[in-house]
Amino acid sequence: MDRGGQGRAGHRPRCRHRRAAGHDQGGRARGGPPGRPAHLLPGRLRGRAPGRRHRRGVGGEPEGDRAGRAVGRRARERHGGAVTGGPAQHPSWERARSLARAAAGAALPGVPRTLEDALGHALAEPLTALTDLPPFATSAMDGWAVSGPGPWQTGARGVLAGEQPEPLAAGTAVPIATGAPLPPGASAVLRREHGEVERSTSLLHLAAPGPLPEGHDVRPRGQECASGEPLLPAGTSVTPSVLGLAAASGYDRLVVHRRPSVELFVLGDELLDTGVPRGGRVRDALGPLLPSWLRGLGAEVIGRHRVADRLTELREAVAHSPADVVITTGSTAAGPVDFLHETLRLLDAELIVDSVSVRPGHPMLLARLPATADGRVRLLVGLPGNPLAAVAGTATLAAPLLRALGGHAEPGPRGAVTAEALPGHPRDTRLLPVRTAGTGVAPLPYDGPAMLRGLALADALAVVPPGGVAAGDAVELLPLPTG
Numbered sequence: 001m002d003r004g005g006q007g008r009a010g011h012r013p014r015c016r017h018r019r020a021a022g023h024d025q026g027g028r029a030r031g032g033p034p035g036r037p038a039h040l041l042p043g044r045l046r047g048r049a050p051g052r053r054h055r056r057g058v059g060g061e062p063e064g065d066r067a068g069r070a071v072g073r074r075a076r077e078r079h080g081g082a083v084t085g086g087p088a089q090h091p092s093w094e095r096a097r098s099l100a101r102a103a104a105g106a107a108l109p110g111v112p113r114t115l116e117d118a119l120g121h122a123l124a125e126p127l128t129a130l131t132d133l134p135p136f137a138t139s140a141m142d143g144w145a146v147s148g149p150g151p152w153q154t155g156a157r158g159v160l161a162g163e164q165p166e167p168l169a170a171g172t173a174v175p176i177a178t179g180a181p182l183p184p185g186a187s188a189v190l191r192r193e194h195g196e197v198e199r200s201t202s203l204l205h206l207a208a209p210g211p212l213p214e215g216h217d218v219r220p221r222g223q224e225c226a227s228g229e230p231l232l233p234a235g236t237s238v239t240p241s242v243l244g245l246a247a248a249s250g251y252d253r254l255v256v257h258r259r260p261s262v263e264l265f266v267l268g269d270e271l272l273d274t275g276v277p278r279g280g281r282v283r284d285a286l287g288p289l290l291p292s293w294l295r296g297l298g299a300e301v302i303g304r305h306r307v308a309d310r311l312t313e314l315r316e317a318v319a320h321s322p323a324d325v326v327i328t329t330g331s332t333a334a335g336p337v338d339f340l341h342e343t344l345r346l347l348d349a350e351l352i353v354d355s356v357s358v359r360p361g362h363p364m365l366l367a368r369l370p371a372t373a374d375g376r377v378r379l380l381v382g383l384p385g386n387p388l389a390a391v392a393g394t395a396t397l398a399a400p401l402l403r404a405l406g407g408h409a410e411p412g413p414r415g416a417v418t419a420e421a422l423p424g425h426p427r428d429t430r431l432l433p434v435r436t437a438g439t440g441v442a443p444l445p446y447d448g449p450a451m452l453r454g455l456a457l458a459d460a461l462a463v464v465p466p467g468g469v470a471a472g473d474a475v476e477l478l479p480l481p482t483g
């Protein structure tokens with residue numbers, strides 16, 4: 001539980017949302033048009049879809065929505081409202097992440113999966129070698145298996161990988177392929193390029209620069225591991241490399257944590273699903289951006305839906321979602337059709353994080369929904385609608401929550417040195433799209449909360465502490481999805 005900024009939905013302290021002097025909300029646009037500072041906009045102008053009035057009919061607003069809007073307005077008035085409320089202490093970025101991790105509770109239970117299906121899960125049990133590796137002594141090179149000191153009498157028939165070789169007598173050699181079992185009695189392997197066979201006598205002579213020590217170019221049995229040896233701890237993320245190791249050490253199935261199921265609700269009647277932005281409406285950027293990222297975080301995305309900016313629809317969607325984690329985009333602020341807080345209040349959800357001291361994305365939230373009848377925990381991550389703010393919310397709340405639910409061990413922080421100074425916010429952590437260039441990471445232009453242009457060129461989000469980071473200093477990096 002967070003002491004500062006937490007409580008039942010609808011009973012939260014609202015932040016002042018003051019813009020710090022000199023903090024560019026619009027986003028730096030070096031060499032391009034500057035972003036428009038949000039505080040210069042004439043109020044909270046939430047675009048309402050022109051088609052919406054037609055869809056609903058003039059005055060045809062459903063009863064629940066009208067009521068909900070009034071309740072939302074009353075709740076905002078009661079609690080001070082987003083703009084006029086008293087100062088509130090929101091959790092720091094670090095604290096918000098640990099609250100998100102803790103909200104997962106225990107990881108989801110372990111389930112057996114075929115190797116193919118285990119990819120992206122986390123091991124629920126340690127991976128223990130089911131065999132010695134290599135399981136038998138093998139040749140590390142193409143050449144000859146030799147017995148004792150040379151020269152060696154060699155025959156024509158060799159040993160290929162996968163064959164069971166005959167024993168080798170002292171003073172003899174047999175051609176051998178890389179990976180083939182070493183014949184009993186062999187003392188070393190002579191590489192093809194280090195031996196010469198005399199045609200008339202079939203005698204193999206050493207043509208190597210030095211002598212051939214015993215065991216040369218032989219991979220002894222159990223060199224990599226002995227049967228029963230622990231190879232990877234529980235909590236390891238199953239990557240393609242882990243699948244390879246599991247197969248090599250004898251596994252057909254792995255016991256992995258169940259992946260958290262996620263349902264994504266994209267809010268915003270102003271959003272278009274296709275074509276060029278028109279008529280005051282904009283394209284939904286988060287529907288395409290988020291699902292593959294969430295899958296990369298170990299989630300099973302069971303649905304992605306557009307939900308209308310109506311209290312009843314949002315409430316129904318959240319209440320009936322079968323997902324372990326509901327993720328919403330938009331509606332986190334206090335605009336006329338921002339119903340997320342009201343929805344959470346009506347559903348008797350517990351707000352675990354309600355705004356974070358981070359830019360962009362500070363209105364992000366995390367709530368615990370009432371558990372299912374069978375006691376399954378359900379959580380909701382509310383990502384702000386501004387696309388880069390939603391990305392910040394995913395990195396801050398969704399990533400640690402989903403990784404913890406999926407049983408993934410927490411990776412150590414990844415750091416880098418900055419090639420240029422990284423501008424910070426005076427009081428809040430800032431998540432800045434950066435690119436690794438030459439000697440370190442550098443910020444990218446077009447990094448405003450509503451922009452994705454900088455992010456699309458970025459290879460990480462830099463965690464910039466309040467006040468910024470000087471050139472040459474270390475900074476923590478968060479990974480961005482790549483596929």
Ligand SMILES: Nc1nc2c(c(=O)[nH]1)N[C@H]1C(S)=C(S)[C@@H](COP(=O)(O)OP(=O)(O)OC[C@H]3O[C@@H](n4cnc5c(N)ncnc54)[C@H](O)[C@@H]3O)O[C@H]1N2
Binds near residue numbers: 083284330362386449
């Ligand atoms: N009076 C105040 N207004 C706002 C504050 C504030 O403190 N006081 N905070 C601003 C900040 S910061 C953010 S971030 C946004 C969060 O707003 P919402 O989460 O309620 O999101 P919306 O209002 O629905 O949308 C905001 C913006 O983003 C666009 N959007 C929404 N969804 C998408 C999407 N899927 N793809 C592309 N663009 C999207 C939407 O059209 C709006 O332009 O609130 C500020 N307001």
Ligand code: MOO
Binds near residue numbers: 360388389449
């Ligand atoms: O500053 Mo907001 O949180 O636009 O992202």
